[in-house]
Amino acid sequence: MVDRNERETDRPIPADTSRSPPEQFVEQANVSDPAIYDEFEDSWPACWERAADRLSWREEYDTVLEDEDAPFYRWFTGGTLNASENCVDRHLESGRKNHVAIRWEGKHGERETYTYRDLYVAVNEFAAALRELGVEAGDVVTVYLPMIPELPIAMLACARIGAPHNVVFAGLSADALATRMDAAGSEILVTCDGYYRRGDAFNQKSRAENAKLSLEADVRTVVVDRLGAQLPHVLGEDEWDYDDLREEFSGETVDPVARESEDMLFLMYTSGTTGDPKGVVHSTGGYLAHVAWTTRAVLDVEPEDTYWCAADIGWITGHSYIVYGPLALGTTTVMYEGTPDYPDRDRLWEIVDRNAVDVFYTAPTAIRSFMKWGEKYPDRHDLSSLRLLGTVGEPIGPRPWNWYYTHVGGEECPVVDTWWQTETGAVTISTLPGVDEMKPGAAGPALPGIGVAVVDENGVSVDPGETGYLTLTRPWPGMLRTLYDSDDRFVEEYWAQFSDPDANEWRYASGDTATVDEDGYVTILGRVDDVINAGGGRLSTMEIESAITDVDGVAESAVVGRSSDSGDTKIYAYVSTGGRSEANAELRRLILESVESAIGPIAKPHEIVFTPELPKTRSGKIMRRLLEDIANDEELGDTSALRNPEIVGEILTDRDGG
Ligand code: 6R9
Numbered sequence: 001m002v003d004r005n006e007r008e009t010d011r012p013i014p015a016d017t018s019r020s021p022p023e024q025f026v027e028q029a030n031v032s033d034p035a036i037y038d039e040f041e042d043s044w045p046a047c048w049e050r051a052a053d054r055l056s057w058r059e060e061y062d063t064v065l066e067d068e069d070a071p072f073y074r075w076f077t078g079g080t081l082n083a084s085e086n087c088v089d090r091h092l093e094s095g096r097k098n099h100v101a102i103r104w105e106g107k108h109g110e111r112e113t114y115t116y117r118d119l120y121v122a123v124n125e126f127a128a129a130l131r132e133l134g135v136e137a138g139d140v141v142t143v144y145l146p147m148i149p150e151l152p153i154a155m156l157a158c159a160r161i162g163a164p165h166n167v168v169f170a171g172l173s174a175d176a177l178a179t180r181m182d183a184a185g186s187e188i189l190v191t192c193d194g195y196y197r198r199g200d201a202f203n204q205k206s207r208a209e210n211a212k213l214s215l216e217a218d219v220r221t222v223v224v225d226r227l228g229a230q231l232p233h234v235l236g237e238d239e240w241d242y243d244d245l246r247e248e249f250s251g252e253t254v255d256p257v258a259r260e261s262e263d264m265l266f267l268m269y270t271s272g273t274t275g276d277p278k279g280v281v282h283s284t285g286g287y288l289a290h291v292a293w294t295t296r297a298v299l300d301v302e303p304e305d306t307y308w309c310a311a312d313i314g315w316i317t318g319h320s321y322i323v324y325g326p327l328a329l330g331t332t333t334v335m336y337e338g339t340p341d342y343p344d345r346d347r348l349w350e351i352v353d354r355n356a357v358d359v360f361y362t363a364p365t366a367i368r369s370f371m372k373w374g375e376k377y378p379d380r381h382d383l384s385s386l387r388l389l390g391t392v393g394e395p396i397g398p399r400p401w402n403w404y405y406t407h408v409g410g411e412e413c414p415v416v417d418t419w420w421q422t423e424t425g426a427v428t429i430s431t432l433p434g435v436d437e438m439k440p441g442a443a444g445p446a447l448p449g450i451g452v453a454v455v456d457e458n459g460v461s462v463d464p465g466e467t468g469y470l471t472l473t474r475p476w477p478g479m480l481r482t483l484y485d486s487d488d489r490f491v492e493e494y495w496a497q498f499s500d501p502d503a504n505e506w507r508y509a510s511g512d513t514a515t516v517d518e519d520g521y522v523t524i525l526g527r528v529d530d531v532i533n534a535g536g537g538r539l540s541t542m543e544i545e546s547a548i549t550d551v552d553g554v555a556e557s558a559v560v561g562r563s564s565d566s567g568d569t570k571i572y573a574y575v576s577t578g579g580r581s582e583a584n585a586e587l588r589r590l591i592l593e594s595v596e597s598a599i600g601p602i603a604k605p606h607e608i609v610f611t612p613e614l615p616k617t618r619s620g621k622i623m624r625r626l627l628e629d630i631a632n633d634e635e636l637g638d639t640s641a642l643r644n645p646e647i648v649g650e651i652l653t654d655r656d657g658g
Contacts, residue, residue, distance in 0.1 A: 029434025425478030
C-alpha cells in the first residue's frame, strides 16, 4: 500500500525507469571499465594515488593517508605542490599556452577570453601586487567579487603565494562579509566598484566599506573597476585599483610557493546548525587531487573540451568545478556573469550553442525553471555539442531529471546527479557516466574509494528503502580538514554523532537524510539540521531568525523551508509579535529589510506568518517539525507535547488567509 503522504523522492525508483549510459558516450568516456570499483576497493587508500598522480608535485608525497590523529586525517604527506602552478604554469609547459582557459560571458553580452598564457600573466602580476601589499604565505585574503574573471585570477594569485583565500559570495551583505573577515582574521580584501543586479548598477564598494567600518583591523583593499563610468568611485586610504596594480607590476612573475600537501588552500564559510558560520578549511594536495579526478571521471571533462558549470564561484561548486577542477585539467572553463532569463529565457542555450559547450553542469532549481518556461527555449538552439549533463545542490526529482535528459541532452547525454557538500570538497556520490545505469531521482552509488552508509541514530545501517542518516565511512582526499580556529566544533559537528573514538572508528555525519536501494544507489531526502538550501546557497535558519528578531516589535521567530510546487525551497518565517497576530505591513517591511542587510537578498523570507506565540514544547523548545509541516501543508503529527496547542489553530487560520 502506498502512503498518500509519502514524498515523491521517498518512493523507490521502478527499475524500468533506469537508463543505460548512451553507447556513443561510453565509447569515448574517460572511465568506462566497471573494474574501477574493485580496483579502488582492493587498494584503498593507495587507490587515491591515481588522483594525486594527475597533479604536478614539487616533491613527491611519501604517504597517501595518515590517520594517526583521526578525524584529523592527512593526505599525501611529505609532498609539496602549488595549486596555481597546477592550474596554470604546467599547461604552458605542455604546449597549451594558447588554449583558452577562461571564456567569460558578461551579463550584457560582453565577452572576454583568457588563454592559459593570459591567465598566467594576470595571475603573476596580481600575485606580485598582493606581495607588495604585504600579503605573506598563510595570510587570509578575502575576495568579495561577482562572476568576473578577476575572481578566479585573485584566487589563483593567492594560491601562488600561499595565501589562503576566503571568497565571500558577492550577494551576501556587509554584515556577513564583516563576520567572515573577522572570524578569519583577514586584513586584506579584494572587491569591486559594483556589478549589475537585475539591470541596476549595484554598489558593492559601499557595501564593503560598511563591512570595514565594523572591523577593528585596518583592511587593505583592492578594487576592481567593473562598471567604469556607470558607477564612478573614489579610492580612499589603503585602497588600490586593480588595473593600476596590474600595470605597476606588468610583466612581473612570481615563483609559485611550494606548499605542503596539507597546507590550507582556502577557507569557505558555510551555514551550520548554530548561528556562527563555519569556516570550512580545505587543503592543497588532497583537495586538488579530488576535484581534478572527479572533473575527469564524473564530469568526463577532457582538456580539449569547452566545459560550463553554471554556478557562482562564491559557493563551493564554483570553487571546485569552475576554477580548480577544469583548470587543473587544462580545459576551457566558461564563466557566466548573468542570469538564465536575461535578456531572454534562452540565454544559457544561446551560450551553449555559440561556444559549442561539451559538458554542462547546473542545479535542480535552474532545471525546474527551464522546465516551467518550456522546451521552446532550448529548442531554439543547436545543443548537439553537449556530451554530458550534470546536476548538484539539491535533490532532483525524476520529472525534472527526465526533462533535462530529453530537452537539453536530446536523450544522448548521460546525466550525473552529483551529491557532495562544501565540506566534502568534491563529488562523493554519483554514477560514473560511462559505467553505471542512471536512476532518475537517485544520486547514485558512492564513487570508487568513497564509503557511504545510511544509518539509524545508533549508527546501524538501515535496510534498503528505509530512511536514515547519510554518513561517510572512510576519509577521502577532498574532505575538510577542520573548521577554522575550531577543531572542537569540527569534531562535534561532523564526527561525534556516529563515531566510536575509543575504538578509533570514525564516521562522518553529512547532515542529510537519505535512503539507499539494493544496488547501493543513494536518494537524498533533505537536511536534518536547520539549514535551508535556497537561491543556490546554504542558509542557516538561525542567522535569518536572528536578523528577524533584531527588528523592534518582533518577539520571536522561527524560519523553516517550504518546498514549493516547482520544487524550489522557499523561506517561510513565523514571527511572534508577543500578543497581536494581525499582519503588519510595516513590520513585514522592516523584517525584509533587516534580513537583507544582515545576510543578503537571497535570505529574504518568501512568506511571513504573524502569530501571537510560537508553538513550544513544555521544555520551551520551538516545535520546528510542526512549523515545517504547516509550511508544507502536511498532515500535522502529534501535538500533545505542546505547551500551547491552541496556537496551532491560530497559525493555520492565519496561513489559510484568516
Ligand atoms: C555542492 C553543494 C550541500 C547540501 C547537501 C545536500 C544538498 C548537494 C545534492 C544535494 C541532493 C544532490 N545536495 N548535492 N541533495 N542531491 N545531488 O551543494 O554544497 O552548498 O555545501 O550544500 O546540498 O543537502 O548536504 P553545499
